[in-house]
Amino acid sequence: MSQQASPRGTFLKIADVVRAQIQADDSMSELPAAADLMRAHGVSRGVALRVFAVLQKEGIAEPVPGGRWRVIRPGRGDDRRPLAERLTDVIADDGLEVGEAFQ
Template sequence: MTSQQPQSAYLAIADQLRQEIRNRPAMTDLPPGADLMAQYAVSRSTVRRAFAVLHREGLAESLPGGGWNVSP
C-alpha cells in the first residue's frame, strides 16, 4: 500500500496555472475565478487558495476590484 495522497484540488489548479504562465511568456491575465470554478468543478475558496499559492511564489498579483494578473 502506498502512502501517496491525491493532490489537493487547489494545488492541481495552481500547478496548471503555473505551467501556463511559464509556457506563455506573453500571458498577462489569469483566467477569471468563475471560469476556473466551472472548469474544475470547485468552490470559490479553492480557486482563491490556488491564486494564493501563485501569489506566494511571486507569479501572480491581485488586482484592485478583483481579478489576478501575472506578476511582471
Template sequence: MPQQASPRGTFLKIADVVKARIERNAEMTELPSVADLMKDHGISRGVALRAFAVLREEGLAEPVPGGRWRVVRDGQHEDRRPLVERIADVISTEKLSVGDTFPSAS
C-alpha cells in the first residue's frame, strides 16, 4: 500500500528548504514566487503562503508590493509601513501637540 505524505508540517519543511537556499546564496534577494514553490514542491497555494509566513516570523523575508517576497538579511530590515503610519507613530511616541516642531533627521 503506498504511503501518503502528511500535510501536517509540510509548510515547515518547505520553509526549511527556502531558508537553506537563502543561507547558501548570499546574493539571493528575492524568494521564489508562490507559483514556483507550488510547481517545484507539488504543494497548494496555502502551504506556500504558510511557509512564507514562517520565514517572515523568523525575520528572513518580507512581502513586497506585487505579491513577491524579499529576503531580509541581518541589519537590512527597513520600516516599510505606509508613511502615514510612521508619522502617526512619531507623533504619539514623541507626544507632539498641534504647533509643535516635528522632529527631523537633519
C-alpha cells in the first residue's frame, strides 16, 4: 500500500512559505496571484484561496479590487482607504473648487 501526501493542511504549509517570503522581503507589497501559487505548489484554486484567508485572518494581508491581495505591515500607518475617499478628503481639506488646478 503506497502512502500519498495528505491534502489536509497543505494550505497551512503554503501560508507558512508565503509568510516567510513577506518577512524576508520588506519591500513585498502584494501577495503572489492565486495562479502563481497554484503553479508553484501544484494545488487547486480553492487551496490558494484558503492560503489568502489564513493570511487575512492573521492580519498579514487584505484583498484589494481586482482579485489581488496586499501585504499589511503593522505599524507602518499606510492609508489603505480607497483612492476616491482619499481624494475627496484632499479636495475638502484644500478647499478646491471645480475647475481649479490640482497640484
